[in-house]
Amino acid sequence: MRGYIQVYTGNGKGKTTAALGLALRAAGAGFLVFIGQFLKAASSSEHKALSRFRDLIIIKAYGREGLLKEINSIDIKLAKEGLKDCKKAILSEKYKLVILDEANVAVHFNLFSIEELLEVILNKPPSLELVITGRHAHKKLIEIADLVTEMKEIKHYYQKGVLARKGIEY
Amino acid sequence: MRGYIQVYTGNGKGKTTAALGLALRAAGAGFLVFIGQFLKAASSSEHKALSRFRDLIIIKAYGREGLLKEINSIDIKLAKEGLKDCKKAILSEKYKLVILDEANVAVHFNLFSIEELLEVILNKPPSLELVITGRHAHKKLIEIADLVTEMKEIKHYYQKGVLARKGIEY
Numbered sequence: 347m348r349g350y351i352q353v354y355t356g357n358g359k360g361k362t363t364a365a366l367g368l369a370l371r372a373a374g375a376g377f378l379v380f381i382g383q384f385l386k387a388a389s390s391s392e393h394k395a396l397s398r399f400r401d402l403i404i405i406k407a408y409g410r411e412g413l414l415k416e417i418n419s420i421d422i423k424l425a426k427e428g429l430k431d432c433k434k435a436i437l438s439e440k441y442k443l444v445i446l447d448e449a450n451v452a453v454h455f456n457l458f459s460i461e462e463l464l465e466v467i468l469n470k471p472p473s474l475e476l477v478i479t480g481r482h483a484h485k486k487l488i489e490i491a492d493l494v495t496e497m498k499e500i501k502h503y504y505q506k507g508v509l510a511r512k513g514i515e516y
Numbered sequence: 517m518r519g520y521i522q523v524y525t526g527n528g529k530g531k532t533t534a535a536l537g538l539a540l541r542a543a544g545a546g547f548l549v550f551i552g553q554f555l556k557a558a559s560s561s562e563h564k565a566l567s568r569f570r571d572l573i574i575i576k577a578y579g580r581e582g583l584l585k586e587i588n589s590i591d592i593k594l595a596k597e598g599l600k601d602c603k604k605a606i607l608s609e610k611y612k613l614v615i616l617d618e619a620n621v622a623v624h625f626n627l628f629s630i631e632e633l634l635e636v637i638l639n640k641p642p643s644l645e646l647v648i649t650g651r652h653a654h655k656k657l658i659e660i661a662d663l664v665t666e667m668k669e670i671k672h673y674y675q676k677g678v679l680a681r682k683g684i685e686y
Contacts (some may be wrong), residue, residue: 347681350673354530358665359522364530366537367562368684374565375683392537395544398568442683475684492678494671495528500664503520508662511517513545513612514538514645 425457450480595627620650
């Protein structure tokens with residue numbers, strides 16, 4: 347089975363969540379999955395839930411704890427190391443699905459360049475399904491992707507002042 | 517914690533998948549989840565994956581096996597019974613998250629009316645988070661929803677002749 351490059355971008359809710367759903371479905375089919383999360387710490391409810399799939403889904407987070415206010419050299423170092431880690435997972439040919447969560451945002455904030463990201467993506471094994479999420483997908487990524495969905499915000503309760511809620515947003 | 521009404525609609529990939537991700541995240545936080553799937557049979561990889569969460573996630577499918585070519589009285593009966601089942605789950609106050617997967621499509625095909633759907637939705641307990649997915653969300657649903665994301669297809673490999681693949685699309 348050939349694997350494709352999927353991109354989930356846009357300003358609406360559901361990008362990382364859709365990638366998680368893909369991971370779940372793939373695991374249901376018995377596939378091995380690798381998830382690398384940029385700009386996030388490993389403290390969310392999804393990490394807890396995925397601990398039931400330790401045999402099938404590996405999830406790693408390459409971000410710092412707490413709210414990101416300003417990018418500093420630690421963020422850059424963590425993201426660059428994370429991208430290397432994802433590259434290793436991709437090239438290992440162990441996984442059927444690899445998710446680079448928020449990699450678009452990492453590019454947008456110059457934690458690594460679009461060229462560095464594309465180099466990793468374009469060297470994927472043919473059978474690997476690769477999913478890249480995050481706002482502000484670079485147009486070079488959209489060009490080479492096989493599937494692109496824009497999650498468009500039509501309405502969002504954040505506009506009503508609702509804060510992110512454990513178990514729903516994180 | 518107040519619960520909201522979330523809608524995932526549009527022609528792009530990722531609607532059901534995002535709902536699955538939400539279920540996973542909610543289960544990670546220890547919440548009980550109910551998923552009712554319209555127009556689908558219980559044969560997909562997600563059902564298999566979710567069997568690891570039998571203590572937290574209930575998933576039911578109210579559709580027939582095989583491709584839906586024409587709506588008949590069996591589909592209508594199954595969908596109407598399904599909606600009743602979801603209503604019972606919603607009113608039970610047992611669940612923190614209820615997902616009505618493809619309910620928009622069920623309305624679009626007149627399996628039940630938008631009024632029947634809204635009656636169920638608007639009587640939800642205040643603390644319940646309710647998620648409705650599927651193309652062609654009715655404008656009355658969008659009006660009352662707290663969050664609406666349109667999954668917009670920018671590019672899709674189906675256009676290249678790729679068929680739905682086990683573990684990725686179902």
